[in-house]
Amino acid sequence: MSRVSFRLLALAATLSACGGDAGGDPSDAGTLAIEAGDGQSQLVGTALVPFQVKVTDVNGAPKAGVTVAWAVQLGGGSVTPSSSVTDATGIAEAVATLGLSSGAQHVRASAPGYAGSPVTFVSAGLPDAPATLELGGGDGQTGGFGAGLPQPLKVRVLDQYANGVPAVTVDWAIAAGGGALAAATSVTSATGEATMNLTLPNAPGSVTIEATVAALAGQKVSFTATAAGSFAVRAGGNNVPERYGSDLWVANGYAYTGTWGFRGQPGNAVKIWALSPSGAPSLVNTLTVANVGTISDIEVSPDGAWLVFTTEGGGGAGIYVYSLANKANPTFLASSPNSLHTGALATIGGKLYAFAAKNPSNPALVIYDLSAAASGTITPVGTYAIPPYYGIHDTFVRDGLAFVFAWDEGVFVLDVGDGRAGGSPANPVLVKQLGTPQAGGGGTPRFGGQTHNGWWYHSPTGEKKYLFLGEEGPGIVGSASSGDIHVVDISDLNNATEVATYHLNGAGAHNFWVDEQRQILYAAYYNGGVVALDISGTLSGNLAGRELGRLQPGGAGNTYVWGVMLYNGSLYVSDMISGFWQLETP
Amino acid sequence: MILAPGSRLLPFLLALAGPLAGQAGVTVHAGAQAIGAVIHADPVPGGGGLTEAKVSQPMLMVDAGALGGRLAFRGTLNLEGQTMRHGELLPGGWGEGYNDRRHPHTYAHELMLTGTDLLGRLDGGARVMVGVGKGFVPFGSDDPMTRPVFRYPVNHHLAQLLERAVVMAGVRAGPVALEGAVFNGDEPEHPGQWPRLARVGDSWAARLTVLPAAGVELAVSRASVKSPEHRPGAGSTAWKWHLSARAERPVLGGAGYAMVEWARTEEAWGFFVFRSLLGEAAWRRGPHQPYYRFERTDRPEDMRTLNLFRSVRPHLENSILGTTRFTLHTLGYAYERRLGGGSLAVSPFVEATVGTARAIDGGVLTPGILYGGTSIRAVAGGLRVAFGMRGHRMGRYGALLAPAAASHDHHPM
Incomplete structure (x- = not known):
């Protein structure tokens, strides 16, 4: 106990003594006062130097034969004897042993009828060594x-x-x-x-x-x-009222969002947004394409020079390339007809290719060489057919491998330049089909139900272990959805194993974006809004505990998120109902 | 041989029947029907009204029997694929497959061979039937073509299963008839399309019918239909229930007809549920036939093409775009004249429908977006012409419901 605190305790004891009930008239019997032993500090549990009191008569002379009672008032411990008698010098004493609790300990001595009685001895029990x-x-x-x-x-x-x-x-x-x-x-x-x-x-x-x-x-x-962290709306929203939204891409200070289906107006428009210094989007242009029903996928080429998008529905369906020399006002360069559900860009061997999903009715991955698009030519160079069980929904191309997400047929992993199977964009070669086909084989795919999309994750440490799969279950577009995120360990493609899942009640996954440096997966979750998951370290079991944030940007009943993309620290969201949003990320 | 008078106008049917004609006990009945109509519906997909003149339900029919009626063949050729482009049906038929015109009738509407009472007296008082061919599955109620109202009900694909490759069997004991069948789940997508034989057996249905009194039927049906909307077979299975009560009785000096049915289809393990309640009645006295139908039916909305009448086929996903609940009242009147000694029936008719379409369960394709409104009006007028046999009681095979099944003119009223 510090010296200061001990003095405070002593003062408190003195005040207490002064305020005590002496009993009787002090002038009749004399006075009781502390003689020695007050204010000691010792380790808890040890015996103190004896406490002494002195009794004097009304004239101040020692008074012998007066019985003094001793009792512990605070802090435990003991005092012996419980009473003692003053000797010829008027002194009576007792020995106190501190209790085991550190801090102030009080022993009271009393002689009824004497002024000053009772008196209190204040001691401090000091803690023992750290244990x-x-x-x-x-x-x-x-x-x-x-x-x-x-x-x-x-x-x-x-x-x-x-x-x-x-x-x-x-x-x-x-x-x-x-x-x-x-x-x-x-x-x-x-x-x-x-x-x-x-x-x-x-x-x-x-x-x-x-x-x-x-x-x-x-x-x-x-x-x-x-x-x-948590999501928060920064800007945007409720800004495409005449159409339903679809895919998005953000690059070089502009964002491009597609449209879908029919909302009074057909989904034949690309919305062009300028981003303010804070990233807030403002609509600057609308590009419409004749005779198409939906802008199904959209992307800016890696060099930022071209806007590439796929379309479906109607006689104008196909793949389109526009120049972004003027980012707010793209100009047409080339197109190639086909009904394409999605398209993903990848540069292989120095050439830019689009890996597009042709549906229906004979679904196939169609690979387009875009290298001559500036001169008006898009050349289909390769194709890979799959069984017609709803067809291909998305493709993810990285390091020469194309992951083709084929609904009831699971995932086709194709060598399109990886080298392991001699494949190329013109000659895609199957490396492995992941998952058990459902419609063809009658079984249930190992990796959830209908395989819709995915992302082959490369961690900051260079690990390429996990393939994140989006399952798309039954839904009512605009109000309900289902389907989970499945994490598949593809360290050994011949023994791919699902290791973890994420489930959100009442909603289903759609497109992903992964912040690989920060190890966060952002998932569009239709009516569930957007979800952020921590994907650092080893993933296993239920990933619910790794949820970092979730938000319905348009609110309940006004949210059905198609896609997300991270750009300059903001998460951009294309919502089918409520338009284009800029979100603060968790 | 018994030859219906109407068939004299159909030489090719006679030729078809010829080989059978010389055999003892062989009967052939043939006929034809067509309806010319002008229809105005408001709204239609895209908004606004649409008026069209169409030849609907042009059909050639033949019923042949042998072995004292134990062996029967029923054939119906539906030529809507010729009279309506892409086999589309009429505006104002808001039911699934009709609004979007994606499930046309196929040319080979019925080609069913059945054997009834094949066991003779071996099965005691029971009658056993087996059947094979293309036609109606023993599920639900009779085809709308053979019922009084011209306009197709919304619930057609909830209350009937048709144009499938069917292998069926049935038994009747006293007033109870039980039928069962296996078939292919896929729906046809164009008039010339045949069922996928590889899928025969992936779906099944059963129907129990009780006949408590003359002209009265009570029926309950159950079916599992695999992937009806995705022909290759990747779609979800539809589990269906159907309950109905039907009566044909003399009423007020005329012939009365009434039917009420409830149907429920569940898909994707209960994620989608569509229900229907329909009641209709008609009364005929002499040439006059007023009729009425009430219907409240849910139908799923699917992704439309740029032609908003049509949906993307096959589906790309297992989602729908919403559910619309149609509540419709249809009131009509037909006047039938029999000509040519009764072999030619000419029935001018007029009918009107009013009602509402409301979005339920959310979704992006609401009536407000697709039609531009929720109030429905439609009128139709036309002429039904029938030679000879006026249509089967489509959906029932094998004469299990005798004595009604013994007749070959089952068109109500």
Whole structure:
């Protein structure tokens, strides 16, 4: 106990004594006063130097033969004897032993009828040496990216009697995850508590912090904190009232969104949005295409020079390439007819190709060479037919592999330049079909029901282990949907195994975007809005605990998100009902 | 041989019947029917009204029997594929497959061979029937073509299963008849299309009919239809229920007809449920025949092509764009004249429909978007002409419902 606090305790005891009930008239019998032993400090559980009181008569002369009663008033411990008689010098004494709880301990001496009686001896029990390090609080907190935790991390250092031990140095360290501690050490307070503040990392994930005390070898306290966030609307929304929205692409300060179906106007328009310095979209142009029913997929070429989109429904259906020399006013370059459900761009061998899903009625992956589009030519160079069980819905091309998401037929993994099977864009070669065909074989695909889309994830450490699959179950476009996210370990394509799933009640997955550096998967979830998942580390089982955020940008009943894309720190969302949005990411 | 007078106008049917004619116990009945009509419906997909003149339900029919009626053949040739482009049906037929004109009648509407009472007395008082061919599945009520109202009900694909390759069997004991069948689940998509034989057996149906009194039928049907909307077979299975009560009785000095039915179709393990309640009645006295139908039916909305009457075929996904509930009242009147000694029936008619279409369960293709409104009006007028046999009681084979089945003129009223 510090000297200051001890003095306060002594003062309090004195005040208490002054206010006590002496009993009788002091002038009749004399006075009781502390003679010695007050204000001692010792380790808890030890005997103190004897307490002495002195009784004097009304003239101040020692008075012998007066019985003084002793009793513990506070803090435990004991005092013996329980009464003693003053000797010839007027002194009576007793021996007190401190209790096992640290802090103030009071022993009262009383002689009824004497002025000043009772008197209180105030002692301080000091904690023993550190024996235990324990969690004090702050574990399991979640905070925003780069933000401090709401509460500090706290430990307690205790002696063998569970008394907090002050002035002990606690060492802090981050054992796993990112973020930063306010200091490497902190010192325990009078109550034995030490605290530390943590700033969370800028990416989602868990942080493990450990606290240790040098004198307590082998003991440590671990904390877990989670960096997370939430979505928030920044701008946009409810801005395409005459059409239903479809796919999107954002590049070079502009965004391009497609339209779908029939909402009084057919889905034959590409909406062109200029992004403000803060990223807020404003509609600057509408490009319409004759005789098509839906702009099914849209993308800007990697060099930013071309806008490429696929269309379906109507005699004008096909793949279109427009020049983006004027980003707000694209000009037509070339097209090739076909009814195409989606198209994905990839550069292979220095040439730009589009991998398009031809549906219906004889579904096939059709690969277009776009290298001569500027001169008005789009050349179909390769094709890969699949069984007609609803056809192909999307394709993901990376590192020379094309993942063709083929509904009831699962996933076709094609070599289109990877080299492992001698394939090329002109000659795609099947490497592996993942999942058990449903319609053809009558079985149930291993990876959910109808395979719609996917993303082959390359982690920041270079791991290429996981394929995220979007399952599209039955739905009522605009109001209900179903289907989960399935995570498939494709480390060995011949033994691809589903390792994790994410399910959102009452809604189904659609298109993905993955922030690979921050290890976040953003999923369009139709009437469920958008969902962000932490995909860091090893993925297994139910990923519900990895949900970082979820938002229906248009609100309930006004949300049916088709696609998402991350650009300059914002998540851009194309909602079939409520239009084009800019969101703040978790 | 018994030859219906109307068939004299159809030499080719006679030629068809010829080989059978010389055999003892062989009977051939033939006939033809067509309806010329002008129809105005408001609204139609895209909004506004549409008036069209069409020749609807042009059919050639033949019923042949042998072995004392135990062996029977029923054939119906439907020529709508010739009189209506792409086999489309009429504006104002808002039911699935008609509004979007995607399930036309096929030319070979019925080609059914049945054997009834083949066991003779071996089965005691029961009658056993087997059948094979292309035609109606033993499910639900009679085809709308053989019922009084000209306009097709919305619930056609909830209350009947037709134009399938069917293998069926049935038995009747006393007033109870039980039928069962296996068939192909796929719906035809153009008039010349045949069922996918490879899919025969992927679907089944059963119907129990009770005849508690003369002219009265109570029926309950159950069916599992695999992938009806996706011909290759990747679509979801439809589980169907149908309950009906039907009566044909003399009423007020005329011939009365009434039928009420309830149907329910569930798809995608209950994700989609569509229901229908329909009641209709007619009364004929002499040449006069007033009739009325009430219907409340749900139909799924599918992705439309640029021609909003048509939907994308086959579907690309297992989603729908919404559900529309049609509530319709149809009131009509027909006047029938028999000519040529009764072999030619000419029936001018007029009918009107009013009602509403409301979106239920959400979805993006609402009546407001597709039609531009929710109030429905339609009128139709035309002339039904029938020679000889005036149409079968489509949907019932094998004379299990005798004595009514013994007749070959089952058109109500």
